[in-house]
Amino acid sequence: xxxxxxxxxxxxxxxxxxxxxxxxxxxxxxxxxxxxxxxxxxxxxxxxxxxxxxxxxxxxxxxxxxxxxxxxxxxxxxxxxxxxxxxxxxxxxxxxxxxxxxxxxxxxxxxxxxxxxxxxxxxxxxxxxxxxxxxxxxxxxxxxxxxxxxxxxxxxx
Numbered sequence: 724x725x726x727x728x729x730x731x732x733x734x735x736x737x738x739x740x741x742x743x744x745x746x747x748x749x750x751x752x753x754x755x756x757x758x759x760x761x762x763x764x765x766x767x768x769x770x771x772x773x774x775x776x777x778x779x780x781x782x783x784x785x786x787x788x789x790x791x792x793x794x795x796x797x798x799x800x801x802x803x804x805x806x807x808x809x810x811x812x813x814x815x816x817x818x819x820x821x822x823x824x825x826x827x828x829x830x831x832x833x834x835x836x837x838x839x840x841x842x843x844x845x846x847x848x849x850x851x852x853x854x855x856x857x858x859x860x861x862x863x864x865x866x867x868x869x870x871x872x873x874x875x876x877x878x879x880x
Contacts, residue, residue: 737772738750738765738768738769738772740760741757743757746759746760747759747760748760749764749765749768751768751771751787752771752775752782753771753782753783753785753786753787753802754787761819762819762820762821763801763817763818763819765820765849766817766818766819766820766847766848766849767787767801767802767815767817769849770802770815770817770845770847770849771785771787771802774802774804774815774870778870778871778872778873779872779873779874780804780873781873784804784805784806784807785802785803785804785805786800786802786803786804786805787801787802788800788801789803791835791838791839792838793834793835793837793838794834798834798835800814800815800816800835800839801815801816801817802814802815802817803815803839803841804843811839811840811841812841812842812843813841813842813843813844813845813870814832814835814836814839814841814843814844814845815844815845815846815847816828816831816832816835816844816845816846816847817847817848817849818846818847818848819848820848820849820850821848822848823848823851824846824847824848824851824852824853828846829844829846829853829855829864832844832846832855833864836857840859841857842856842857842859843855843856843857843867843870843871844857844864845870852870853866854866854867854868854869854870855867
């Protein structure tokens with residue numbers, strides 16, 4: 724992959740955050756529960772809100788930290804977006820804001836995609852994002868300028 728990164732627009736600041744037993748937590752609308760507010764979780768929650776509010780992706784079609792088996796080992800995808808028929812359509816790999824989006828991050832998402840076979844990959848650290856369209860026929864990636872909008876009329880993204 725020789726992709727360039729694209730700066731994202733200013734992140735949301737309207738996350739639901741609370742202090743619980745001396746630690747900060749954020750409410751995850753996809754899991755419908757409070758989770759520890761780590762730097763990576765901050766990126767994940769802002770990404771969920773951007774996908775939902777700006778591109779129209781339904782929250783109920785997003786799975787957070789879903790387990791998959793890659794080469795006999797259990798791995799967790801940060802976010803997987805499904806279509807209305809339950810087929811995975813996009814893998815979102817989130818990194819802390821201080822972790823650059825590199826080939827290594829792309830390779831990680833591509834390993835997950837050997838299992839899920841999605842047409843879109845989104846790599847983000849909250850400051851940068853790379854959107855890649857997967858061509859399974861030619862086994863190649865093509866960078867897109869942004870995440871396509873959700874279209875509820877189409878089953879596929």
